[in-house]
Amino acid sequence: MKVAPDPSRRSHASRRAILAAALDLVGEVGYTKLSIEGIATAAGVGKQTIYRWWPSKGSLLFDAFLTLAGDEQDGATAGLPDTGDLETDLKLVLRTTVAELNDPRYDLPMRALHTEIVHDPALAADYAKRLDEPMRELKKERLRAAQRAGQLAEDANLDVAVDLLFGPILNRWLQRTGPLTPEYAGQVVETALRGLRPREP
Amino acid sequence: MKVAPDPSRRSHASRRAILAAALDLVGEVGYTKLSIEGIATAAGVGKQTIYRWWPSKGSLLFDAFLTLAGDEQDGATAGLPDTGDLETDLKLVLRTTVAELNDPRYDLPMRALHTEIVHDPALAADYAKRLDEPMRELKKERLRAAQRAGQLAEDANLDVAVDLLFGPILNRWLQRTGPLTPEYAGQVVETALRGLRPREP
Amino acid sequence: MKVAPDPSRRSHASRRAILAAALDLVGEVGYTKLSIEGIATAAGVGKQTIYRWWPSKGSLLFDAFLTLAGDEQDGATAGLPDTGDLETDLKLVLRTTVAELNDPRYDLPMRALHTEIVHDPALAADYAKRLDEPMRELKKERLRAAQRAGQLAEDANLDVAVDLLFGPILNRWLQRTGPLTPEYAGQVVETALRGLRPREP
Amino acid sequence: MKVAPDPSRRSHASRRAILAAALDLVGEVGYTKLSIEGIATAAGVGKQTIYRWWPSKGSLLFDAFLTLAGDEQDGATAGLPDTGDLETDLKLVLRTTVAELNDPRYDLPMRALHTEIVHDPALAADYAKRLDEPMRELKKERLRAAQRAGQLAEDANLDVAVDLLFGPILNRWLQRTGPLTPEYAGQVVETALRGLRPREP
DNA sequence: TAATAATCGAGACGGTACGTCGCGTCTTGCA
DNA sequence: TGCAAGACGCGACGTACCGTCTCGATTATTA
Numbered sequence: 024m025k026v027a028p029d030p031s032r033r034s035h036a037s038r039r040a041i042l043a044a045a046l047d048l049v050g051e052v053g054y055t056k057l058s059i060e061g062i063a064t065a066a067g068v069g070k071q072t073i074y075r076w077w078p079s080k081g082s083l084l085f086d087a088f089l090t091l092a093g094d095e096q097d098g099a100t101a102g103l104p105d106t107g108d109l110e111t112d113l114k115l116v117l118r119t120t121v122a123e124l125n126d127p128r129y130d131l132p133m134r135a136l137h138t139e140i141v142h143d144p145a146l147a148a149d150y151a152k153r154l155d156e157p158m159r160e161l162k163k164e165r166l167r168a169a170q171r172a173g174q175l176a177e178d179a180n181l182d183v184a185v186d187l188l189f190g191p192i193l194n195r196w197l198q199r200t201g202p203l204t205p206e207y208a209g210q211v212v213e214t215a216l217r218g219l220r221p222r223e224p
Numbered sequence: 225m226k227v228a229p230d231p232s233r234r235s236h237a238s239r240r241a242i243l244a245a246a247l248d249l250v251g252e253v254g255y256t257k258l259s260i261e262g263i264a265t266a267a268g269v270g271k272q273t274i275y276r277w278w279p280s281k282g283s284l285l286f287d288a289f290l291t292l293a294g295d296e297q298d299g300a301t302a303g304l305p306d307t308g309d310l311e312t313d314l315k316l317v318l319r320t321t322v323a324e325l326n327d328p329r330y331d332l333p334m335r336a337l338h339t340e341i342v343h344d345p346a347l348a349a350d351y352a353k354r355l356d357e358p359m360r361e362l363k364k365e366r367l368r369a370a371q372r373a374g375q376l377a378e379d380a381n382l383d384v385a386v387d388l389l390f391g392p393i394l395n396r397w398l399q400r401t402g403p404l405t406p407e408y409a410g411q412v413v414e415t416a417l418r419g420l421r422p423r424e425p
Numbered sequence: 426m427k428v429a430p431d432p433s434r435r436s437h438a439s440r441r442a443i444l445a446a447a448l449d450l451v452g453e454v455g456y457t458k459l460s461i462e463g464i465a466t467a468a469g470v471g472k473q474t475i476y477r478w479w480p481s482k483g484s485l486l487f488d489a490f491l492t493l494a495g496d497e498q499d500g501a502t503a504g505l506p507d508t509g510d511l512e513t514d515l516k517l518v519l520r521t522t523v524a525e526l527n528d529p530r531y532d533l534p535m536r537a538l539h540t541e542i543v544h545d546p547a548l549a550a551d552y553a554k555r556l557d558e559p560m561r562e563l564k565k566e567r568l569r570a571a572q573r574a575g576q577l578a579e580d581a582n583l584d585v586a587v588d589l590l591f592g593p594i595l596n597r598w599l600q601r602t603g604p605l606t607p608e609y610a611g612q613v614v615e616t617a618l619r620g621l622r623p624r625e626p
Numbered sequence: 627m628k629v630a631p632d633p634s635r636r637s638h639a640s641r642r643a644i645l646a647a648a649l650d651l652v653g654e655v656g657y658t659k660l661s662i663e664g665i666a667t668a669a670g671v672g673k674q675t676i677y678r679w680w681p682s683k684g685s686l687l688f689d690a691f692l693t694l695a696g697d698e699q700d701g702a703t704a705g706l707p708d709t710g711d712l713e714t715d716l717k718l719v720l721r722t723t724v725a726e727l728n729d730p731r732y733d734l735p736m737r738a739l740h741t742e743i744v745h746d747p748a749l750a751a752d753y754a755k756r757l758d759e760p761m762r763e764l765k766k767e768r769l770r771a772a773q774r775a776g777q778l779a780e781d782a783n784l785d786v787a788v789d790l791l792f793g794p795i796l797n798r799w800l801q802r803t804g805p806l807t808p809e810y811a812g813q814v815v816e817t818a819l820r821g822l823r824p825r826e827p
Numbered sequence: 828t829a830a831t832a833a834t835c836g837a838g839a840c841g842g843t844a845c846g847t848c849g850c851g852t853c854t855t856g857c858a
Numbered sequence: 859t860g861c862a863a864g865a866c867g868c869g870a871c872g873t874a875c876c877g878t879c880t881c882g883a884t885t886a887t888t889a
Contacts, residue, residue: 620821
């Protein structure tokens, strides 16, 4: 019978080395050539140390990504910018997102993580709970503020609103169906906010 | 020296068997366990026959998917429904899309193809040209009709509009960040069309 | 810096459990699948306790075998039987040896120990000194008595004589080049004693 | 279901490289450190090519040993020397055997093969049939000639006689219970032929 | 009788090798 | 010449053990 290892005896040095090596390697060789063996070697670690603590390559990538995200933007917990002008704020956020997706340091790791999520419902659930929901809540909070300021329809479904704003960008990035530019981000915000319907006369 | 094979001598029986086996297998074992070797065995075909005609697993999946799509909805070439009511028509289309994404026969093959596209820019370009653009053109055509009918802003960017409508659905399907229901599809259409801004007084 | 452990603080319970587990395990799973890790687990003991007290798997097996032998036949120290009839006595001894080699409780442990000896000269020396030589001395003592009784050539090399008697049995047992029966043991004794040359006329 | 590979498609170059590498490696690093992985690397061959054609490390060593033996002494098929003087002939043969066992090129490979035989009854049977029995038959043939020449007891059991001659040498070699010298070989022959009993008066 | 020092169980660690699977290439013999 | 079949060199998989290394928690003297 398989028993869970005791986390209190875990080597933090190895953990950090593994996560760093995973990020480095996925950036260098890409998702397809990323191997546990390669990560272990790059981290100066035995393979078993990886298999002991992570159930799958996906969950390792997830942890690595959390580290990456946590290191740089844990100020994100502070919430989205609120200048009082929703459109300006959203454009800033989406353009930042676009810049991040175009940043080579993030591009390959995020594609790798995305792929694992797509094929692993358990990981998807983990991702949804630990990354997507908190960030989504921040976004919805900003939209709620906009509602209070009368800049957004009272009855708008905020989850749908968030999807409307971020879905197009993520898809274009993933599928490369068009150039992922700040201009595109701006158009998405404008179109989503203005709506597609013709103006009321 | 490598010479290109002569397509006129190609065995159609083998081609069909390979594409069918690829679809069957990806549905049975999923993308991660899908192997060329397995497809060849299941198709009763030599491995070389696959390597001779397809440059990558992704392009094989793409072909297989074209077959799948072609068999069932080649009437799609006929264009989107146009009852005169844009919202109704779009809801129908998006709900059909949702049903398709939820159909087990399509789910795994599409995830597999998506993954290949995400990691293979050449395949992404092929996909964009041969599948995305034609379908996008049909959608834009319907939106243009709506513009002519005054149901859509004259200055709306139609590419952005299409992304706004389909991006959220595809993302929710891929990342499982929420249930992918017809209701959700309806809300996306409504929100996109109505816009997020408060009504003009 | 490495210091020698203090034998006075050694846990006798652990020692006994390890030796017993080693014998049990080698009997159950055979030499090839015998592992220090397995012995430690079966003995309810930490691995380090084994590595602390034994320099190699071979020396552990040697100790275990000494225990096994000591428990049952420490009367062997008393010397070989001496009824006055050398041939009868030798046949008894060799048949006993054959029975022991055929005993499942001894077979696998002895094969394991033999293998370690074959590949480890240091262990071989230890074995020669602590097991082979004392037993060999007992055998030679019996042969010397036979010499005094005029049943054995005065100038016979007793070491060679012992090898001549036991070598064939051990080899047949190890290599399974033929059935290891009491009859075979008897034939070996007869042939060795009688010699191969024809009777003087 | 596992099917046997087709021997007609086997690569002879790989086969030879593997057998040679096995012999070289076992001579260099010894039995304990001999690994399939190491052999494959040294032979410039994939591991699977070894696993495809040999069921165990032992059977590979056996094949390698057959090659070694076949290359050098396939003249052995011609039979043992027969000068008319049995004792001289046997001493020559046993001294040659001793020299061979002391030859570093043979020592480690033979120990390795011996170990595999000891722990693998199937391999032991193969060894008995393909190596031990033919060589034993040659020896018995020489002894039969001696019987016809009146140099050996008519009723001597030839199998036992062969064991009596070779068993002691093999044992001393394996267990290192004493120096393995030509003198020892001579004494074994003399003692075995003369017998241990005193001369008839 | 407490302090103290070593062994003890447990098991994580960096490694090596295992035996298997799949890759993409190459060769063979049939149609 | 295309094909089914499959051997090949290669690389990675996930597992088993190696021998070393911490960890508290017994123990069994020594102060």
